[in-house]
Amino acid sequence: MPLCFAERLHDAQLASGSLVCVGLDPDPGKMPRDLRDHPQPFAAFARRIVAATAGIAAAYKPQIAFYSALGAERQLEAGIAYIRERAPRALVILDAKRGDIGNTAEAYAREAFDRYGADAVTVNPYMGEDSVLPFLARPDRGAIVLCRTSNRGAADFQDLDAGGLPLYRRVALRAASQWNERRNLMLVVGATFAREMAELRGAHPELPFLVPGIGAQGGDLAATLEAGLDGKRAGLLINSSRAIIYAGGGTAAALGAAARELKACIERKRFG
Amino acid sequence: MPLCFAERLHDAQLASGSLVCVGLDPDPGKMPRDLRDHPQPFAAFARRIVAATAGIAAAYKPQIAFYSALGAERQLEAGIAYIRERAPRALVILDAKRGDIGNTAEAYAREAFDRYGADAVTVNPYMGEDSVLPFLARPDRGAIVLCRTSNRGAADFQDLDAGGLPLYRRVALRAASQWNERRNLMLVVGATFAREMAELRGAHPELPFLVPGIGAQGGDLAATLEAGLDGKRAGLLINSSRAIIYAGGGTAAALGAAARELKACIERKRFG
Numbered sequence: 369m370p371l372c373f374a375e376r377l378h379d380a381q382l383a384s385g386s387l388v389c390v391g392l393d394p395d396p397g398k399m400p401r402d403l404r405d406h407p408q409p410f411a412a413f414a415r416r417i418v419a420a421t422a423g424i425a426a427a428y429k430p431q432i433a434f435y436s437a438l439g440a441e442r443q444l445e446a447g448i449a450y451i452r453e454r455a456p457r458a459l460v461i462l463d464a465k466r467g468d469i470g471n472t473a474e475a476y477a478r479e480a481f482d483r484y485g486a487d488a489v490t491v492n493p494y495m496g497e498d499s500v501l502p503f504l505a506r507p508d509r510g511a512i513v514l515c516r517t518s519n520r521g522a523a524d525f526q527d528l529d530a531g532g533l534p535l536y537r538r539v540a541l542r543a544a545s546q547w548n549e550r551r552n553l554m555l556v557v558g559a560t561f562a563r564e565m566a567e568l569r570g571a572h573p574e575l576p577f578l579v580p581g582i583g584a585q586g587g588d589l590a591a592t593l594e595a596g597l598d599g600k601r602a603g604l605l606i607n608s609s610r611a612i613i614y615a616g617g618g619t620a621a622a623l624g625a626a627a628r629e630l631k632a633c634i635e636r637k638r639f640g
Numbered sequence: 641m642p643l644c645f646a647e648r649l650h651d652a653q654l655a656s657g658s659l660v661c662v663g664l665d666p667d668p669g670k671m672p673r674d675l676r677d678h679p680q681p682f683a684a685f686a687r688r689i690v691a692a693t694a695g696i697a698a699a700y701k702p703q704i705a706f707y708s709a710l711g712a713e714r715q716l717e718a719g720i721a722y723i724r725e726r727a728p729r730a731l732v733i734l735d736a737k738r739g740d741i742g743n744t745a746e747a748y749a750r751e752a753f754d755r756y757g758a759d760a761v762t763v764n765p766y767m768g769e770d771s772v773l774p775f776l777a778r779p780d781r782g783a784i785v786l787c788r789t790s791n792r793g794a795a796d797f798q799d800l801d802a803g804g805l806p807l808y809r810r811v812a813l814r815a816a817s818q819w820n821e822r823r824n825l826m827l828v829v830g831a832t833f834a835r836e837m838a839e840l841r842g843a844h845p846e847l848p849f850l851v852p853g854i855g856a857q858g859g860d861l862a863a864t865l866e867a868g869l870d871g872k873r874a875g876l877l878i879n880s881s882r883a884i885i886y887a888g889g890g891t892a893a894a895l896g897a898a899a900r901e902l903k904a905c906i907e908r909k910r911f912g
Contacts, residue, residue, distance in 0.1 A: 395743055433740060433747035439755055441711060465739050467764050468705060469791040471667055475705035483711055492739050494766040494786055496793025514766055519741040521768025524814060528802040535797065535807065542796060 373510040373552035376459060376487060377576060380426040381602060383457035386631045387638070389427040389578065391463070391609025392417060392447060394434050398610075400618030410440050414447030417613050418454050420624030424631050427459035427605050429578075448484055459487045459605075461512065461578070466503070467492030473502035481509050488512050490556060490578075493539050500547055510552040515540050515568065518558025518581030536564070537571065544572050554578050557596065559587025559606070566595035569603075576603050582630075583611025589630075593637045601638050606630070645782040645824035648731060648759060649848060652698040653874060655729035658903045659910070661699040661850065663735070663881025664689060664719060666706050670882075672890030682712050686719030689885050690726050692896035696903050699731035699877050701850075720756055731759045731877075733784065733850070738775070739764030745774035753781050760784050762828060762850075765811050772819055782824040787812050787840065790830025790853030808836070809843065816844050826850050829868065831859025831878070838867035841875075848875050854902070855883025861902075865909045873910050878902070 371379060381387060394410040403409045403416075418428065428451050435444040448460055462484055466476040480489035480503075488510035491503050503511035516526055516536040526536040533541070543553055555572075557565050559581035568577070577596055581587035589606070596604050608630055616622025643651060653659060666682040675681045675688075690700065700723050707716040720732055734756055738748040752761035752775075760782035763775050775783035788798055788808040798808040805813070815825055827844075829837050831853035840849070849868055853859035861878070868876050880902055888894025 393744070395747075397743075431740075431744055431747075433738075433744045433751065437747040437750040437755060439713065441713060465764070465767075466705075467737050467739070467766075468703075469789075469793070472665070472703055472705045475667075475703075475709040478709040479705065483709060492737070492764045492766050494739075494764050494797060495737075495789050495791060496796030496798070498791050498793035500793075517741075517767050519767060519770050521741070521770035521772075524768030525766060525802075525807065525810065526768070528807065528810060530797075530800040530802050530807065535800065535802065538797065538800060 370508040372507045372550070373488070376508065377510070380457055380459045384423060384426040385635070386424055386426045387602070387604050387606050387634050388425050388627060388631045389429050389461065389605040389607040390417060390421050390425040390612055390627060391607050392428055392430040393609040393613065396434070396438070398614055408443050408446070410435060411443040411446040413618070414443070415450050416620050417623060418447070418451050420620045421612070421627040422455040422458070424624070424627045425455065425458055427461055428455070429461040429463050429607055429609070431463045431609070445484065448486070460485070462486035462489045465490050465492050465514065467495050467499050469495060469498045473499055477502050477505070481506060488554070490514065493543070497542070497547065504547055504550060504552055507550045507552060510554060512554040512556055512578050513539065513543050515543070515555040516557050516561060516564045518560045518587060522558065537567070540568055540572055540575070544575055556580065559589070559592040562588065562591040562595040565592065569596055569598065573598055576605065578605045578607060580607045582606055583608040589633055590637055593634065597638065606634060642780040644779045644822070645760070648780065649782070652729055652731045656695060656698045657907070658696055658698045659874070659876050659878050659906050660697050660899060660903045661701050661733065661877040661879040662689060662693050662697045662884055662899060663879050664700055664702040665881040665885065668706070668710070670886055680715050680718070682707060683715040683718040685890070686715070687722050688892050689895060690719070690723050692892045693884070693899040694727040694730070696899045697727065697730055699733055700727070701733040701735050701879055701881070703735045703881070717756065720758070732757070734758035734761045737762045737764050737786065739767050739771050741767060741770045745771055749774050749777070753778060760826070762786065765815070769814070769819065776819055776822060776824055779822045779824060782826060784826040784828055784850050785811065785815050787815070787827040788829050788833060788836045790832045790859060794830065809839070812840055812844055812847070816847055828852065831861070831864040834860065834863040834867040837864065841868055841870065845870055848877065850877045850879060852879045854878055855880040861905055862909055865906065869910065878906060
């Protein structure tokens with residue numbers, strides 16, 4: 369019997385001794401110099417990143433937009449296959465921010481979970497419950513619901529006061545109380561807003577958070593951990609994309625070192 | 641010089657004499673019997689739909705999830721190419737409900753506008769301004785922002801009171817006042833909530849709405865037009881997907897008749 373999602377998440381963190389999630393965001397304008405003329409540059413770059421970080425990363429998060437823009441779905445499939453080969457206990461999170469209803473949401477779930485074989489997919493809650501539940505129907509797969517994101521525009525709607533609580537708190541409450549029967553739901557909570565993260569942790573001690581915004585977006589790692597770790601000093605996946613994969617121009621040595629350094633920083637603060 | 645988006649929309653309605661948008665939602669479980677063993681069933685179905693409705697539809701709205709679930713991107717490209725051939729003045733709206741930021745949003749815009757050559761793409765506003773503006777950067781292409789959707793769960797967050805106005809009104813206000821410099825923004829406003837549509841039309845007489853929820857979802861056409869038409873008896877694209885394309889089991893004759901009937905119903909109420 370396959371592990372349920374919560375067990376998969378725990379196992380991935382155990383196997384790597386890490387809370388690090390490595391984002392696979394192959395921006396064509398930033399590819400490592402030696403891969404620019406490669407016939408399958410994204411797949412080659414994914415292999416390099418995974419080979420250099422296997423055993424260090426608890427999870428990998430491919431950003432599907434970069435593949436979709438160029439019709440490079442096969443390279444995404446190849447990258448994920450390589451993760452399964454080299455880091456079989458790591459989670460694969462498809463960062464797709466899907467959000468639609470009924471049979472359309474079910475088609476998106478099949479895209480993430482069957483076509484790409486992802487363990488989890490990021491989901492946008494704006495359309496409400498019937499846009500989220502189809503992604504939570506499989507006990508061994510997870511949905512990671514956008515809650516308080518790390519970008520500047522996040523404040524436009526997520527912070528609006530909605531009956532005494534900001535909208536992102538309403539999203540978290542609904543998610544925690546009504547959508548998480550199978551314990552396969554996580555929230556996206558950006559590293560750039562430690563106060564908001566601390567509030568969310570206080571209100572939802574049991575929910576794991578996926579945390580973007582460390583590194584290129586400027587989130588503070590110490591403050592993030594202080595605010596977001598749960599009672600077991602876990603409950604977080606700390607994502608870094610650009611600051612790891614483009615370190616030193618994207619050489620294997622440099623990006624492996626960047627991932628090890630992030631892991632070590634986190635572990636020191638986590639147990640130090 | 642290419643027409644700007646607002647001119648394209650007007651021209652598409654003029655060429656077809658219609659406000660009808662035909663949704664291309666090729667659900668594998670509902671395909672017409674005679675296409676089930678076709679090697680490219682989605683492309684063949686799209687050709688049938690477009691051939692039977694060219695000149696009747698102002699726009700076509702392919703739902704990308706059905707293609708992505710099965711790795712059928714080439715069939716989506718083929719369907720769009722056929723629209724351009726048979727109905728060159730119709731708009732192509734990629735229903736993708738994308739929402740992400742920065743270079744990721746730009747990659748999604750390239751997916752919709754360059755890879756698929758769509759005229760417009762549906763966009764989810766939850767992440768705020770920097771997740772929407774990249775889709776509005778091209779004057780000849782549009783972004784159609786989710787505002788008040790037609791599904792049951794829409795009430796979960798969109799209707800929450802956010803400082804005296806429901807969230808969906810906040811989204812519309814922000815969109816109209818700050819994002820629409822190029823007049824290439826539309827709102828998604830579901831047909832299932834005529835009161836909400838009337839409020840939105842009152843507040844935003846100049847914004848065109850894309851209206852899902854007629855037909856299979858049960859929205860009332862007369863009430864929708866009453867509530868949503870603008871001062872020129874236009875300003876709407878009325879989408880119907882399942883009720884047209886699966887009419888009579890999806891034969892060309894039946895689906896063509898269903899599209900003509902919807903067009904005629906709308907025109908009677910629009911100018912009757």
